[in-house]
Amino acid sequence: MVAPVTAALLIIGDEILTGRTKDRNIGYIAEYLTGIGVDLCEVRIVPDVEAEIVAAVNALRTRYTYLFTTGGIGPTHDDITADSVARAFGVAIDVDPRAVAMLRERYQPGDLNEARLRMARIPAGADLIENVVSKAPGFRIDNVFVMAGVPAIMQSMLDTIAPTLKTGARLIAETIEAEGLPEGIYAGGLSEIALAHPLVSIGSYPSFSATGFRNQIVVRGKDAEAVAKAVSAVHDLLRRLKGDGAPI
Amino acid sequence: MVAPVTAALLIIGDEILTGRTKDRNIGYIAEYLTGIGVDLCEVRIVPDVEAEIVAAVNALRTRYTYLFTTGGIGPTHDDITADSVARAFGVAIDVDPRAVAMLRERYQPGDLNEARLRMARIPAGADLIENVVSKAPGFRIDNVFVMAGVPAIMQSMLDTIAPTLKTGARLIAETIEAEGLPEGIYAGGLSEIALAHPLVSIGSYPSFSATGFRNQIVVRGKDAEAVAKAVSAVHDLLRRLKGDGAPI
Numbered sequence: 001m002v003a004p005v006t007a008a009l010l011i012i013g014d015e016i017l018t019g020r021t022k023d024r025n026i027g028y029i030a031e032y033l034t035g036i037g038v039d040l041c042e043v044r045i046v047p048d049v050e051a052e053i054v055a056a057v058n059a060l061r062t063r064y065t066y067l068f069t070t071g072g073i074g075p076t077h078d079d080i081t082a083d084s085v086a087r088a089f090g091v092a093i094d095v096d097p098r099a100v101a102m103l104r105e106r107y108q109p110g111d112l113n114e115a116r117l118r119m120a121r122i123p124a125g126a127d128l129i130e131n132v133v134s135k136a137p138g139f140r141i142d143n144v145f146v147m148a149g150v151p152a153i154m155q156s157m158l159d160t161i162a163p164t165l166k167t168g169a170r171l172i173a174e175t176i177e178a179e180g181l182p183e184g185i186y187a188g189g190l191s192e193i194a195l196a197h198p199l200v201s202i203g204s205y206p207s208f209s210a211t212g213f214r215n216q217i218v219v220r221g222k223d224a225e226a227v228a229k230a231v232s233a234v235h236d237l238l239r240r241l242k243g244d245g246a247p248i
Numbered sequence: 249m250v251a252p253v254t255a256a257l258l259i260i261g262d263e264i265l266t267g268r269t270k271d272r273n274i275g276y277i278a279e280y281l282t283g284i285g286v287d288l289c290e291v292r293i294v295p296d297v298e299a300e301i302v303a304a305v306n307a308l309r310t311r312y313t314y315l316f317t318t319g320g321i322g323p324t325h326d327d328i329t330a331d332s333v334a335r336a337f338g339v340a341i342d343v344d345p346r347a348v349a350m351l352r353e354r355y356q357p358g359d360l361n362e363a364r365l366r367m368a369r370i371p372a373g374a375d376l377i378e379n380v381v382s383k384a385p386g387f388r389i390d391n392v393f394v395m396a397g398v399p400a401i402m403q404s405m406l407d408t409i410a411p412t413l414k415t416g417a418r419l420i421a422e423t424i425e426a427e428g429l430p431e432g433i434y435a436g437g438l439s440e441i442a443l444a445h446p447l448v449s450i451g452s453y454p455s456f457s458a459t460g461f462r463n464q465i466v467v468r469g470k471d472a473e474a475v476a477k478a479v480s481a482v483h484d485l486l487r488r489l490k491g492d493g494a495p496i
Binding site: 034076206 | 259262266268270271274277278279280281282288291300322323325326355361381382400431433438443450452453454466468
């Protein structure tokens with residue numbers, strides 16, 4: 001059995017906490033990591049405050065295989081992620097010649113002012129993560145990956161990072177439509193199935209629209225046979241409850 | 249000066265961490281709380297695991313004025329929020345007659361099975377939060393508000409909760425378009441403005457689309473005069489940089 005590979009995600013930025021910017025990175029990263037066999041176990045959103053970033057980085061990097069961060073690596077005064085990560089690791093931070101070389105692909109020497117050089121500040125010992133969109137790199141230090149907050153840039157950085165990651169068994173998720181059955185009717189039977197199939201986790205997800213509730217049951221697990229058995233049990237349950245199979 | 253009122257938000261659910269469901273509550277709640285003068289300071293997303301929920305509830309409720317949670321209060325076995333919150337507070341939990349009365353508005357006595365009665369399990373000492381959509385209530389215990397995860401239900405619960413909250417001064421946020429100026433050009437001047445206006449926080453937010461980067465500068469603060477002064481300073485900076493004012 002492949003050992004699980006876990007991850008946390010840290011979203012950094014006042015703009016998310018004030019609601020000014022609606023996050024589009026969490027869902028993308030969650031789906032992406034799940035798809036490659038990395039289990040996202042926790043997400044936090046913190047403001048542009050160094051002590052908060054340092055505390056969250058240290059809490060999360062020590063607990064999970066990987067920590068990914070987004071946001072706060074631009075040229076303005078509120079971009080304090082690199083300095084905060086350096087502090088979290090207790091390492092020095094300075095303008096990195098490799099990062100300057102990357103910025104030179106975009107900026108003429110005269111345009112590479114102090115603010116833009118801020119984007120080349122990289123903690124000692126970090127490896128750079130290429131940015132094909134706007135050149136200012138992200139970086140990896142130990143098990144922490146620091147990425148941009150702009151979705152297009154973050155997504156390309158994640159594509160660069162993914163092949164370097166350890167991965168575990170991929171989560172298999174099967175979705176079953178409850179087709180009109182209310183949660184309260186199948187909940188008892190579903191609970192019994194969950195108990196009888198300890199290798200899978202089963203979730204029930206109602207959504208609500210103008211046409212009323214729609215319920216979906218999701219069976220998740222890393223053992224294909226165990227998932228298939230539980231899915232089959234759920235189908236049997238729904239059939240019985242709809243009355244076109246054997247009575248309960 | 250009004251004392252600040254702070255809050256954290258805890259999103260509970262495997263479906264968010266696996267990317268199966270894309271969260272729509274964080275941005276809504278962030279904007280809503282900011283709008284009424286409650287400062288959202290931290291968000292966490294944790295899985296449907298009791299120990300994780302208990303740890304997050306206790307970490308967040310002791311640190312902020314309020315904690316809001318979403319998700320995990322339905323009738324199925326994976327809905328463990330109420331039990332987890334009871335454990336976090338070290339109080340008993342049982343089927344609550346007030347909650348049963350609410351459920352009776354929707355369900356005939358014969359339909360109120362064991363699973364549905366699970367939705368009436370409320371920690372001792374909690375007040376109920378009405379659910380006009382599907383009747384199963386949320387609850388408040390001390391400074392923790394437990395809400396549904398389905399956005400329409402959560403939103404109506406938040407409307408019910410809001411008038412009962414202490415609120416602080418509302419955050420004033422003014423957005424200034426950088427109108428084609430790149431961040432790296434105004435970053436130095438913006439940093440000086442940020443230093444000279446300690447009562448406000450200033451953020452710079454690039455977004456990227458097919459037409460290239462667009463930058464917005466946001467000045468936030470609770471003192472209208474301080475915000476106005478900083479906004480004016482930002483406008484002056486941008487004018488100077490665009491060359492239609494006095495040189496820098």
